[in-house]
Amino acid sequence: NAGVTQTPKFQVLKTGQSMTLQCAQDMNHEYMSWYRQDPGMGLRLIHYSVGAGITDQGEVPNGYNVSRSTTEDFPLRLLSAAPSQTSVYFCASSYSQVNTEAFFGQGTRLTVV
């Protein structure tokens, strides 16, 4: 199984540009999430979804949109990129049962100049 696949692995954007980070999982997980990792701050939750058609905001949602039209895919959209969005982004998925671990993708390193 591929697990959680993120594309692209690296991206450079100019301020004001928009783009979509792709995330797909093949484990039939109901729960999916997006995190960003910044130096010294661990991973912070951006948006999450508990199933197709259901999304909600996490700790740092401003500047990002998500949608969940299928169980497999959970894209993250940057509406108008800002240098403060320079970060490493991780997508994760997990089963809906209580107390199971989340599986993470390999990450997308985004630089906004």
Added chain:
Amino acid sequence: DQQVKQNSPSLSVQEGRISILNCDYTNSMFDYFLWYKKYPAEGPTFLISISSIKDKNEDGRFTVFLNKSAKHLSLHIVPSQPGDSAVYFCAAVWGSARQLTFGSGTQLTVLP
């Protein structure tokens, strides 16, 4: 204010000795805790977990201890191996959507 804190950004240990990584939390609603290991340029990978109804969970060389009254958990690695060198994140789970709140991580270096 960080609800999950890892106060040691780095830790160096000699191969074969014990590594102890610590984590403190403030939110009493957390009911499940996990440790993740992360190598450079990779995503975090699950290591071990513990429910809030337990005080210890063991898996091979890895043991997690939970002290609810002190809101403290620790990860023990015995014996430590050079391949254990990585960043270790403590994470806490809460809510019906099982959201994860992460600590800032501890870089463990195991010296041969």
